[in-house]
Amino acid sequence: MIPAETRYARASDLDHALELLAEPDSKAIAGGQSLIPVMKLRIARPSLVVDISRLDLRGVEERDGEVHVGPLTTWNELIGAEVLQRPPLAAVAECARGIGDLQVRNLGTIGGSVVHADPASDMPAVLLALGARLRLRSPEGERALAVSDALVGPFTTTLEPDELVTDIAIPMPPHGSGSAYASVEHPASGFALAGAAALATPDGESVAVTGVGLTPFVLSGDLSDAEIFGDRFAPAEYRRALARVVADRALSAARERAKVNR
């Protein structure tokens, strides 16, 4: 329960952070709500912890048909963001509200959640359903990456070790859209046993699920062919059924919200 020996440095700005992260085996820390636990278990043992929590990468802003969310935005800040109360992006605030407890929501960040890539974390499903893109910065420069291309396996992303998320861009769905998140939580961890985010627009619908596979994924079809994860607590057969239930629930709620938004 005591992390292995490590050093700590606070980044003063983005360039400083990237400079510090050039050290092999260094790791950025935002809210620390995922990294500290794995360090305590000594599953992660970075030589240097680079504190990025004071960087100016926080807040929710609507601009050019997109909503830009700073990666350091905490769950509680998402819950309070005005644009995320409205039907099209209501899934984001709804999802954030159900994460962890108050302490976790005060510290945990959306960027940390995506990069940690816990296959049972909630928010990635929402970002997938909404078609969100990450903006990444490394010493080599900048690039954009769809969340669907970033998440490739349990606790695994396609980010380079020295890359930081600097922005999460969510396309603003058209007028007449609604989104929702529904989940059944694991009774101990509170993470999703199965969670689903849905977006209903006048042009079509999209649903993404989390908790049931090796990584959250966008749904195509009725889940019969999807590779579903199972364990002694919740066998795959159950999770598959649960994923269908939460997908239905999220979709009906999204459609309801879409109606209100017309």
Add this chain to the structure above:
Amino acid sequence: MSDTLGVARPRLDAPEKVTGATRFAADGYVHGLLHARPVLATEPHARIRGFDTDATLAVPGVVAVLSAADLPLAGTGTDRTSEPLAREEVVFAGQPVALVVAETEAAAEDGAELLVVDYEPLEAVVDVEAAMEPGAALARTVEDSDDEGGDLESVHGQVDKGQEDDAGEQLSGNVLDRVTREQGDVAAAFAASDAVVEATFRTPWVYQAYIEPQVCTAWLEPSGTLVVSTSTQGSFVTRRELARAFDLPLDRVRVIAEPLGGAFGGKFALVEPLAVGAALALQRPVRLVLTRSEDFAATNPASAQVTHLKVAARADGTLTAIEARMIVDRGTNAGWGVEGATSLLVAGPYRWQAHDLRGYGVQTNRFTFGAYRAPGAPTAAFALESLLDELARELDLDPIELRLKNAVVEGDVGVSGNPFPTIGAVEVLERLREHPLWAQRNSLPDGEAVGMAAGHWPGAMEPASAVCRVDADGTMTVVTSVADMSGVNSGFAVIAAAAFGLPPEQVRVVTADTASAPYAGASGGSKVTYTVGPAVIRAAEAAREKLLAAAAQELEIAPGDLEVVDGVVRAVGAPDRSMTVQEVASKALRFGGRYEPIEGHGGSAQTSGAPSVAAHLSHVRVDRQTGEVTVLRHVIAQDVGRALNPALVEGQMRGGAVQGIGWALFEQLDHDEDGRLLTGSFLDYAIPTAERVPEIDTLIVEVPAPDGPFGAKGIGEAPVVGAPAAVANAVARAAGTRLYELPMTPPRVWQALRS
């Protein structure tokens, strides 16, 4: 006095606990303290070939790596006190095999991570039923040559053990104990019944989940006295166990029971031998604080159990026969098990015409079984009360009426062969029946239902004494050795205040250590208030006699004509002729004073039991799509004898109900097929957190215990007993199908709904 007892008051320790001022066993400052980290076995069953300690010892700050051979243990017993580190044979994954001791906690952890243990794996015994078969591999191959086994069983309630079975059943050596209770012609009684139901019930290993993990600090005084500052339920029992394990004279061991951060049966001399062994070996103070994961893996949870039960009744609801075969997974505990208790308690607080009850205590390579609030009872009640509901359904009887018809009253002979003492089973069931929720049960929305169940706990006894001392400021200090569990000290305060004649605010209660405290047993078995309470009364009365003797001289009134009311000694009928307790005490407690100090000692040795009965209503909603069960409301009625402080009583009732909801829906220590723990953290092991616990109504029923302090009974354990069954009965109604295995997790409910 009338406004002392029966008034809801906050616990004396509440302000300290909520403001963080309490010093727990992990908090005390000790000069030169070393920190120990246990290394836990990764194999469920193995022989230890050896250790590679080089890397560990190379860590700066690491002082020593200790294995069993390094601890100055006296015997070769295999109980956890005698064998705190596995000697040669590892018998469960999680068993401590070595201690790394270092100058800092971090160095100890660094060192522990680097210790290499060389195991030779042995066949692990993980299926308790298969373990019983003749020819099954044994969970322990090295014989215990010195099995005194301690006598920790005695502290957990007195349930007689029945007679040994000599029926010649062929069983493996893993079966450590068989208990049989038979009376009447069971087969004939079943044949003559109108409804017979039977089923097999399973309950898992359940963790006590106290907030404060197990912790102990031990050091040697320069005089050679061993001091043990620990989180324990019993200081004297810990002293006895440590003296036995390390062959020390009792007077060289001083055990301090520090404020408890919860225990629920789990804190009995389990980690003390580790800290003590290291302190003795290294001759330096040593502290061991288990991490939560270590506490999950290495301690002593409640047994898993398999219960085959068959019960029957006549058409009018009269219960006829009960037959049980109960398999208790003791894990590696060779000393005791709950097969005796569970096979007694499975009969419930009901009359039967014939019974055949069997209990089997079986060893496996899972944990070491330990006590948990009402050991063996929740699982027994889960089986019995489920089947009673099935009988009621088959016979079209109201479930409460069925139970009322058969509820025992004083004098009824139980399956133990002994008559029940005063018992409030009927009163509790009648009270529960009046709750509006019971009437509402037939007009609930689809997917919702109310279930009921009852349970009881026989209580326990052990001699105890207490001291009451009045200081010159007129306040009283009650001194006992009792570990303050479930608010018992706050109960002593009102007991002493009422018996002496002081306002309760003027009474303090101190838990003294074994060097100075009057004797009392451990906190457990629902026996503290029932057995120590009378000792406190007698101690307060003895102090009062001293007070009256002194006041009589001061006021020139015979002691028999004086009374003590609210801290004032006054003449009966002439209240203005008075002195305050403070005035009398300050005349005694001074140089040249003429009166004996206002102090008294009192003892008790209860010989009559005072069982407590609790019954529950649980209102649940079952989500048919997901299998999730939500408890919407819960009601508990309990006979507490006399509610000395209703706030404490209701706290016990609520706490018991909540833990019962945990048994019902959430809690299970699950192993994989190889015997490795899968649910060894709060990420995997669910407990009933605040957001999952509904409003709980408490209905206090008072059927006084003739020998209880002011009529009070032991009440700590009864409230958990029937709660899982009440939830199960509600789920059975709401889902339209019954679950026979706890906990009723969403996947299991979903599965049951589909089949």
